[in-house]
Amino acid sequence: MKNGLSDALIITRRQLLLLTRVPEVLIFSTIQPVMFVLLFRFVFGGSITTGMPGGYVQFLMPGIFVQTVAFTLAGTASGVAEDMTKGLIDRYRSLPIARSALVFGKTLGDSALNIVVLAAMGTTGFIVGWRPSCTFIQGIFAFLFLLGFGYALSWIGILIGLSAKDARVVQNASFLVVFPMTFLSNAFAPTTGMPRVLQYFAEWNPVSTMVAATRELFGLSNRFGVTASSFPSQHPLAMSLIYMGIILVIFVPLSVNKYNNAAKKG
Secondary structure, X not given: OHHHHHHXXXXXXXXXXXXXXXXXXXXXXXXXXXXXXXXXXXXXXXXXXXXXXXXXXXXXXXXXXXXXXXXXXXXXXXXXXXXXXXXXXXXXXXXXXXXXXXXXXXXXXXXXXXXXXXXXXXXXXXHOOOOOOOOHHHHHHHHHHHHHHHHHHHHHHHHHHHHOOOHHHHHHHHHHXXXXXXXXXXXXXXXXXXXXXXXXXXXXXXXXHHHHHHXXXXXXXXXXXXXXXXXXXXXXXXXXXXXXXXXXXXXXXXXXXXXXXXXXXX
């Protein structure tokens, strides 16, 4: 177990070294979320009414934070698929390291990248008027909570990346998972304006629950429609932890098993 953890940390270090050698990855990973903040703040900010003190930017920032960490899934999937095509599995098989080290190291490395991205987004949000009404400790916990959600979703990305050999297929498959989750949610607009059927989907959506929990941690209020009295609406923090646990319990063993099988075939 100890050797497996140290092997995974070595792979994580490799991930971080790649960012220094190919800084464009870090730059564009940061620029895109910052652009989303600016576009949603100034393009949609004047047309969406939330009834929240401080205006749309207070409503927006928790949602866009969650959207960004959700897209960790797509980045992880693409990275794994690229490593597969380069024959990285064969190289790691020749080394005396734990077989699962690659997938664990990959998820940890992508989580480390999220720290930089969230810091840049938070700074941009503050510049354009975002003012969370929480304590410093609550704010730190909110960002740790976001990193945990991104880490859980990265395991779905691992499985997608190992299952689809072509990087273009991986990219499309990842977006098919992430886009409905983020845009059919309460991330960018209140769900109360949606058709009743979509409200049920949106308000039980793990992304919506995560956004609601993040808003609470940042000291903001939530608005729900048809599921206002449901457990996820009343206890979004607890439900988000449950969702993360379910994702990890399902996708960690599936991904590790998929990787081990791919290594054996190689």
